[in-house]
Amino acid sequence: MLLVVAAFIVAFVLLLYMISPLISPKPLKLNGAHVVVTGGSSGIGKSIAVECYKQGAFITLVARDEAKLLQAKKEVEKFAINDKQVVLCISVDVSSDYSQVESVIKQAQEKLGPVDMLVNCAGTSISAKFEEMEVDRFKKLMEVNYLGSVYPTRAVITTMKERRMGRIMFVSSQAGQIGLFGYTAYSPSKFALRGLAESLQMEIKPYNIYVTVAYPPDTDTPGLAEENKTKPLETKLISETSGVCQPDQVAKIIVRDAVQGNFNSSVGPDGYMLSALTCGMSPVTSITEGLQQIVTMGLFRTIALFYLGSFDSIVRRCMIQREQSKAADKRE
Numbered sequence: 001m002l003l004v005v006a007a008f009i010v011a012f013v014l015l016l017y018m019i020s021p022l023i024s025p026k027p028l029k030l031n032g033a034h035v036v037v038t039g040g041s042s043g044i045g046k047s048i049a050v051e052c053y054k055q056g057a058f059i060t061l062v063a064r065d066e067a068k069l070l071q072a073k074k075e076v077e078k079f080a081i082n083d084k085q086v087v088l089c090i091s092v093d094v095s096s097d098y099s100q101v102e103s104v105i106k107q108a109q110e111k112l113g114p115v116d117m118l119v120n121c122a123g124t125s126i127s128a129k130f131e132e133m134e135v136d137r138f139k140k141l142m143e144v145n146y147l148g149s150v151y152p153t154r155a156v157i158t159t160m161k162e163r164r165m166g167r168i169m170f171v172s173s174q175a176g177q178i179g180l181f182g183y184t185a186y187s188p189s190k191f192a193l194r195g196l197a198e199s200l201q202m203e204i205k206p207y208n209i210y211v212t213v214a215y216p217p218d219t220d221t222p223g224l225a226e227e228n229k230t231k232p233l234e235t236k237l238i239s240e241t242s243g244v245c246q247p248d249q250v251a252k253i254i255v256r257d258a259v260q261g262n263f264n265s266s267v268g269p270d271g272y273m274l275s276a277l278t279c280g281m282s283p284v285t286s287i288t289e290g291l292q293q294i295v296t297m298g299l300f301r302t303i304a305l306f307y308l309g310s311f312d313s314i315v316r317r318c319m320i321q322r323e324q325s326k327a328a329d330k331r332e
């Protein structure tokens, strides 16, 4: 009986691998492709632009500050692999209103051709205790991190569907997979990208357009430096669990997964476990990934419970320390 079951499982897995070409998308060739990177003037976005430029892409950098854009253009251009490549810079606030973003994408397509890959990387983070967060920050982060990804995507989707090809990348965060102390404004804006990505992927898969959601951990960028100035100690201590990555390391992983059409893009062992654990009803782009999720779910949930226990003890310890220092201040 056991032999029969084992034979059945082997046959099933072999069948899966036989049909896997039907599931795995054909990799996108970046050489000569037009890649738009919102948030491409700094940090992860700039590193993604460099990585695509190294592979022969034409780049449009989108951000607000024109001086930063020009500086980034100079840095990206150093990595040209042929004399045809171009870096275009266009300044716009991606969260402003759809018509401005639509006109920017139209300009970019008139100059460099239809967009083959859109990287929604523009974003910002603010961390503070819920009751200490300025109320307008909740709306602001939703506008920049969520709507600031909806608008560029809306502006490219029609052409991608006409061409029956394209890649759309959303840069989320590990804080878009787990809600953390201090991120009551940031995490929801990143979790929202997951719902958008899953819904959109179901709509556009028949058009050979693939969506990728990237979940980086803390990454050593000007954005992280700015965020760390006001980050609560609890958020710092919990985020340190996944360590701090370099933007070019994160960018390499993100570009590889986007080119391959992988729905999920994670960094490091914690990121791998977190993504397998939180895969939910997300699409599978490889048999191996699907099998790994099936096999590891129970184990990773067990490990996650220990992580959650350690996060709770960090929060309790910080609260006790705060109360003790308040009491000491009162005694003085």
Ligand SMILES: NC(=O)C1=CN([C@@H]2O[C@H](COP(=O)(O)OP(=O)(O)OC[C@H]3O[C@@H](n4cnc5c(N)ncnc54)[C@H](OP(=O)(O)O)[C@@H]3O)[C@@H](O)[C@H]2O)C=CC1
Residues within 6 Å of the ligand: 038, 039, 040, 041, 042, 043, 044, 045, 062, 063, 064, 065, 066, 068, 092, 093, 094, 095, 121, 122, 123, 124, 125, 144, 145, 148, 171, 172, 173, 174, 215, 216, 217, 218, 219, 220, 221, 222, 223, 224
């Ligand atoms: N650094 C980290 O630890 C992590 C970051 N992330 C995410 O990665 C993305 C990039 O972060 P990071 O590289 O650290 O950030 P940086 O602050 O270094 O870069 C942010 C980029 O986005 C642009 N930008 C910000 N707001 C807008 C806007 N309203 N309209 C257009 N462009 C905008 C900035 O240019 P300008 O200000 O001129 O507009 C800049 O080019 C963000 O979405 C962030 O949430 C995810 C996980 C970890």
Ligand SMILES: CCCCCCCCCCCCCCCC(=O)[C@@H](N)CO
Residues within 6 Å of the ligand: 125, 172, 173, 174, 175, 178, 180, 216, 217, 218, 219, 223, 224, 227, 238, 239, 240, 241, 242, 270, 271, 273, 274, 277, 300, 301, 303, 304, 307
């Ligand atoms: C099996 C279960 C494994 C669980 C591992 C959990 C690890 C949690 C670490 C969370 C790190 C959050 C980083 C946010 C980065 C970010 O987006 C901001 N820096 C924005 O600038």
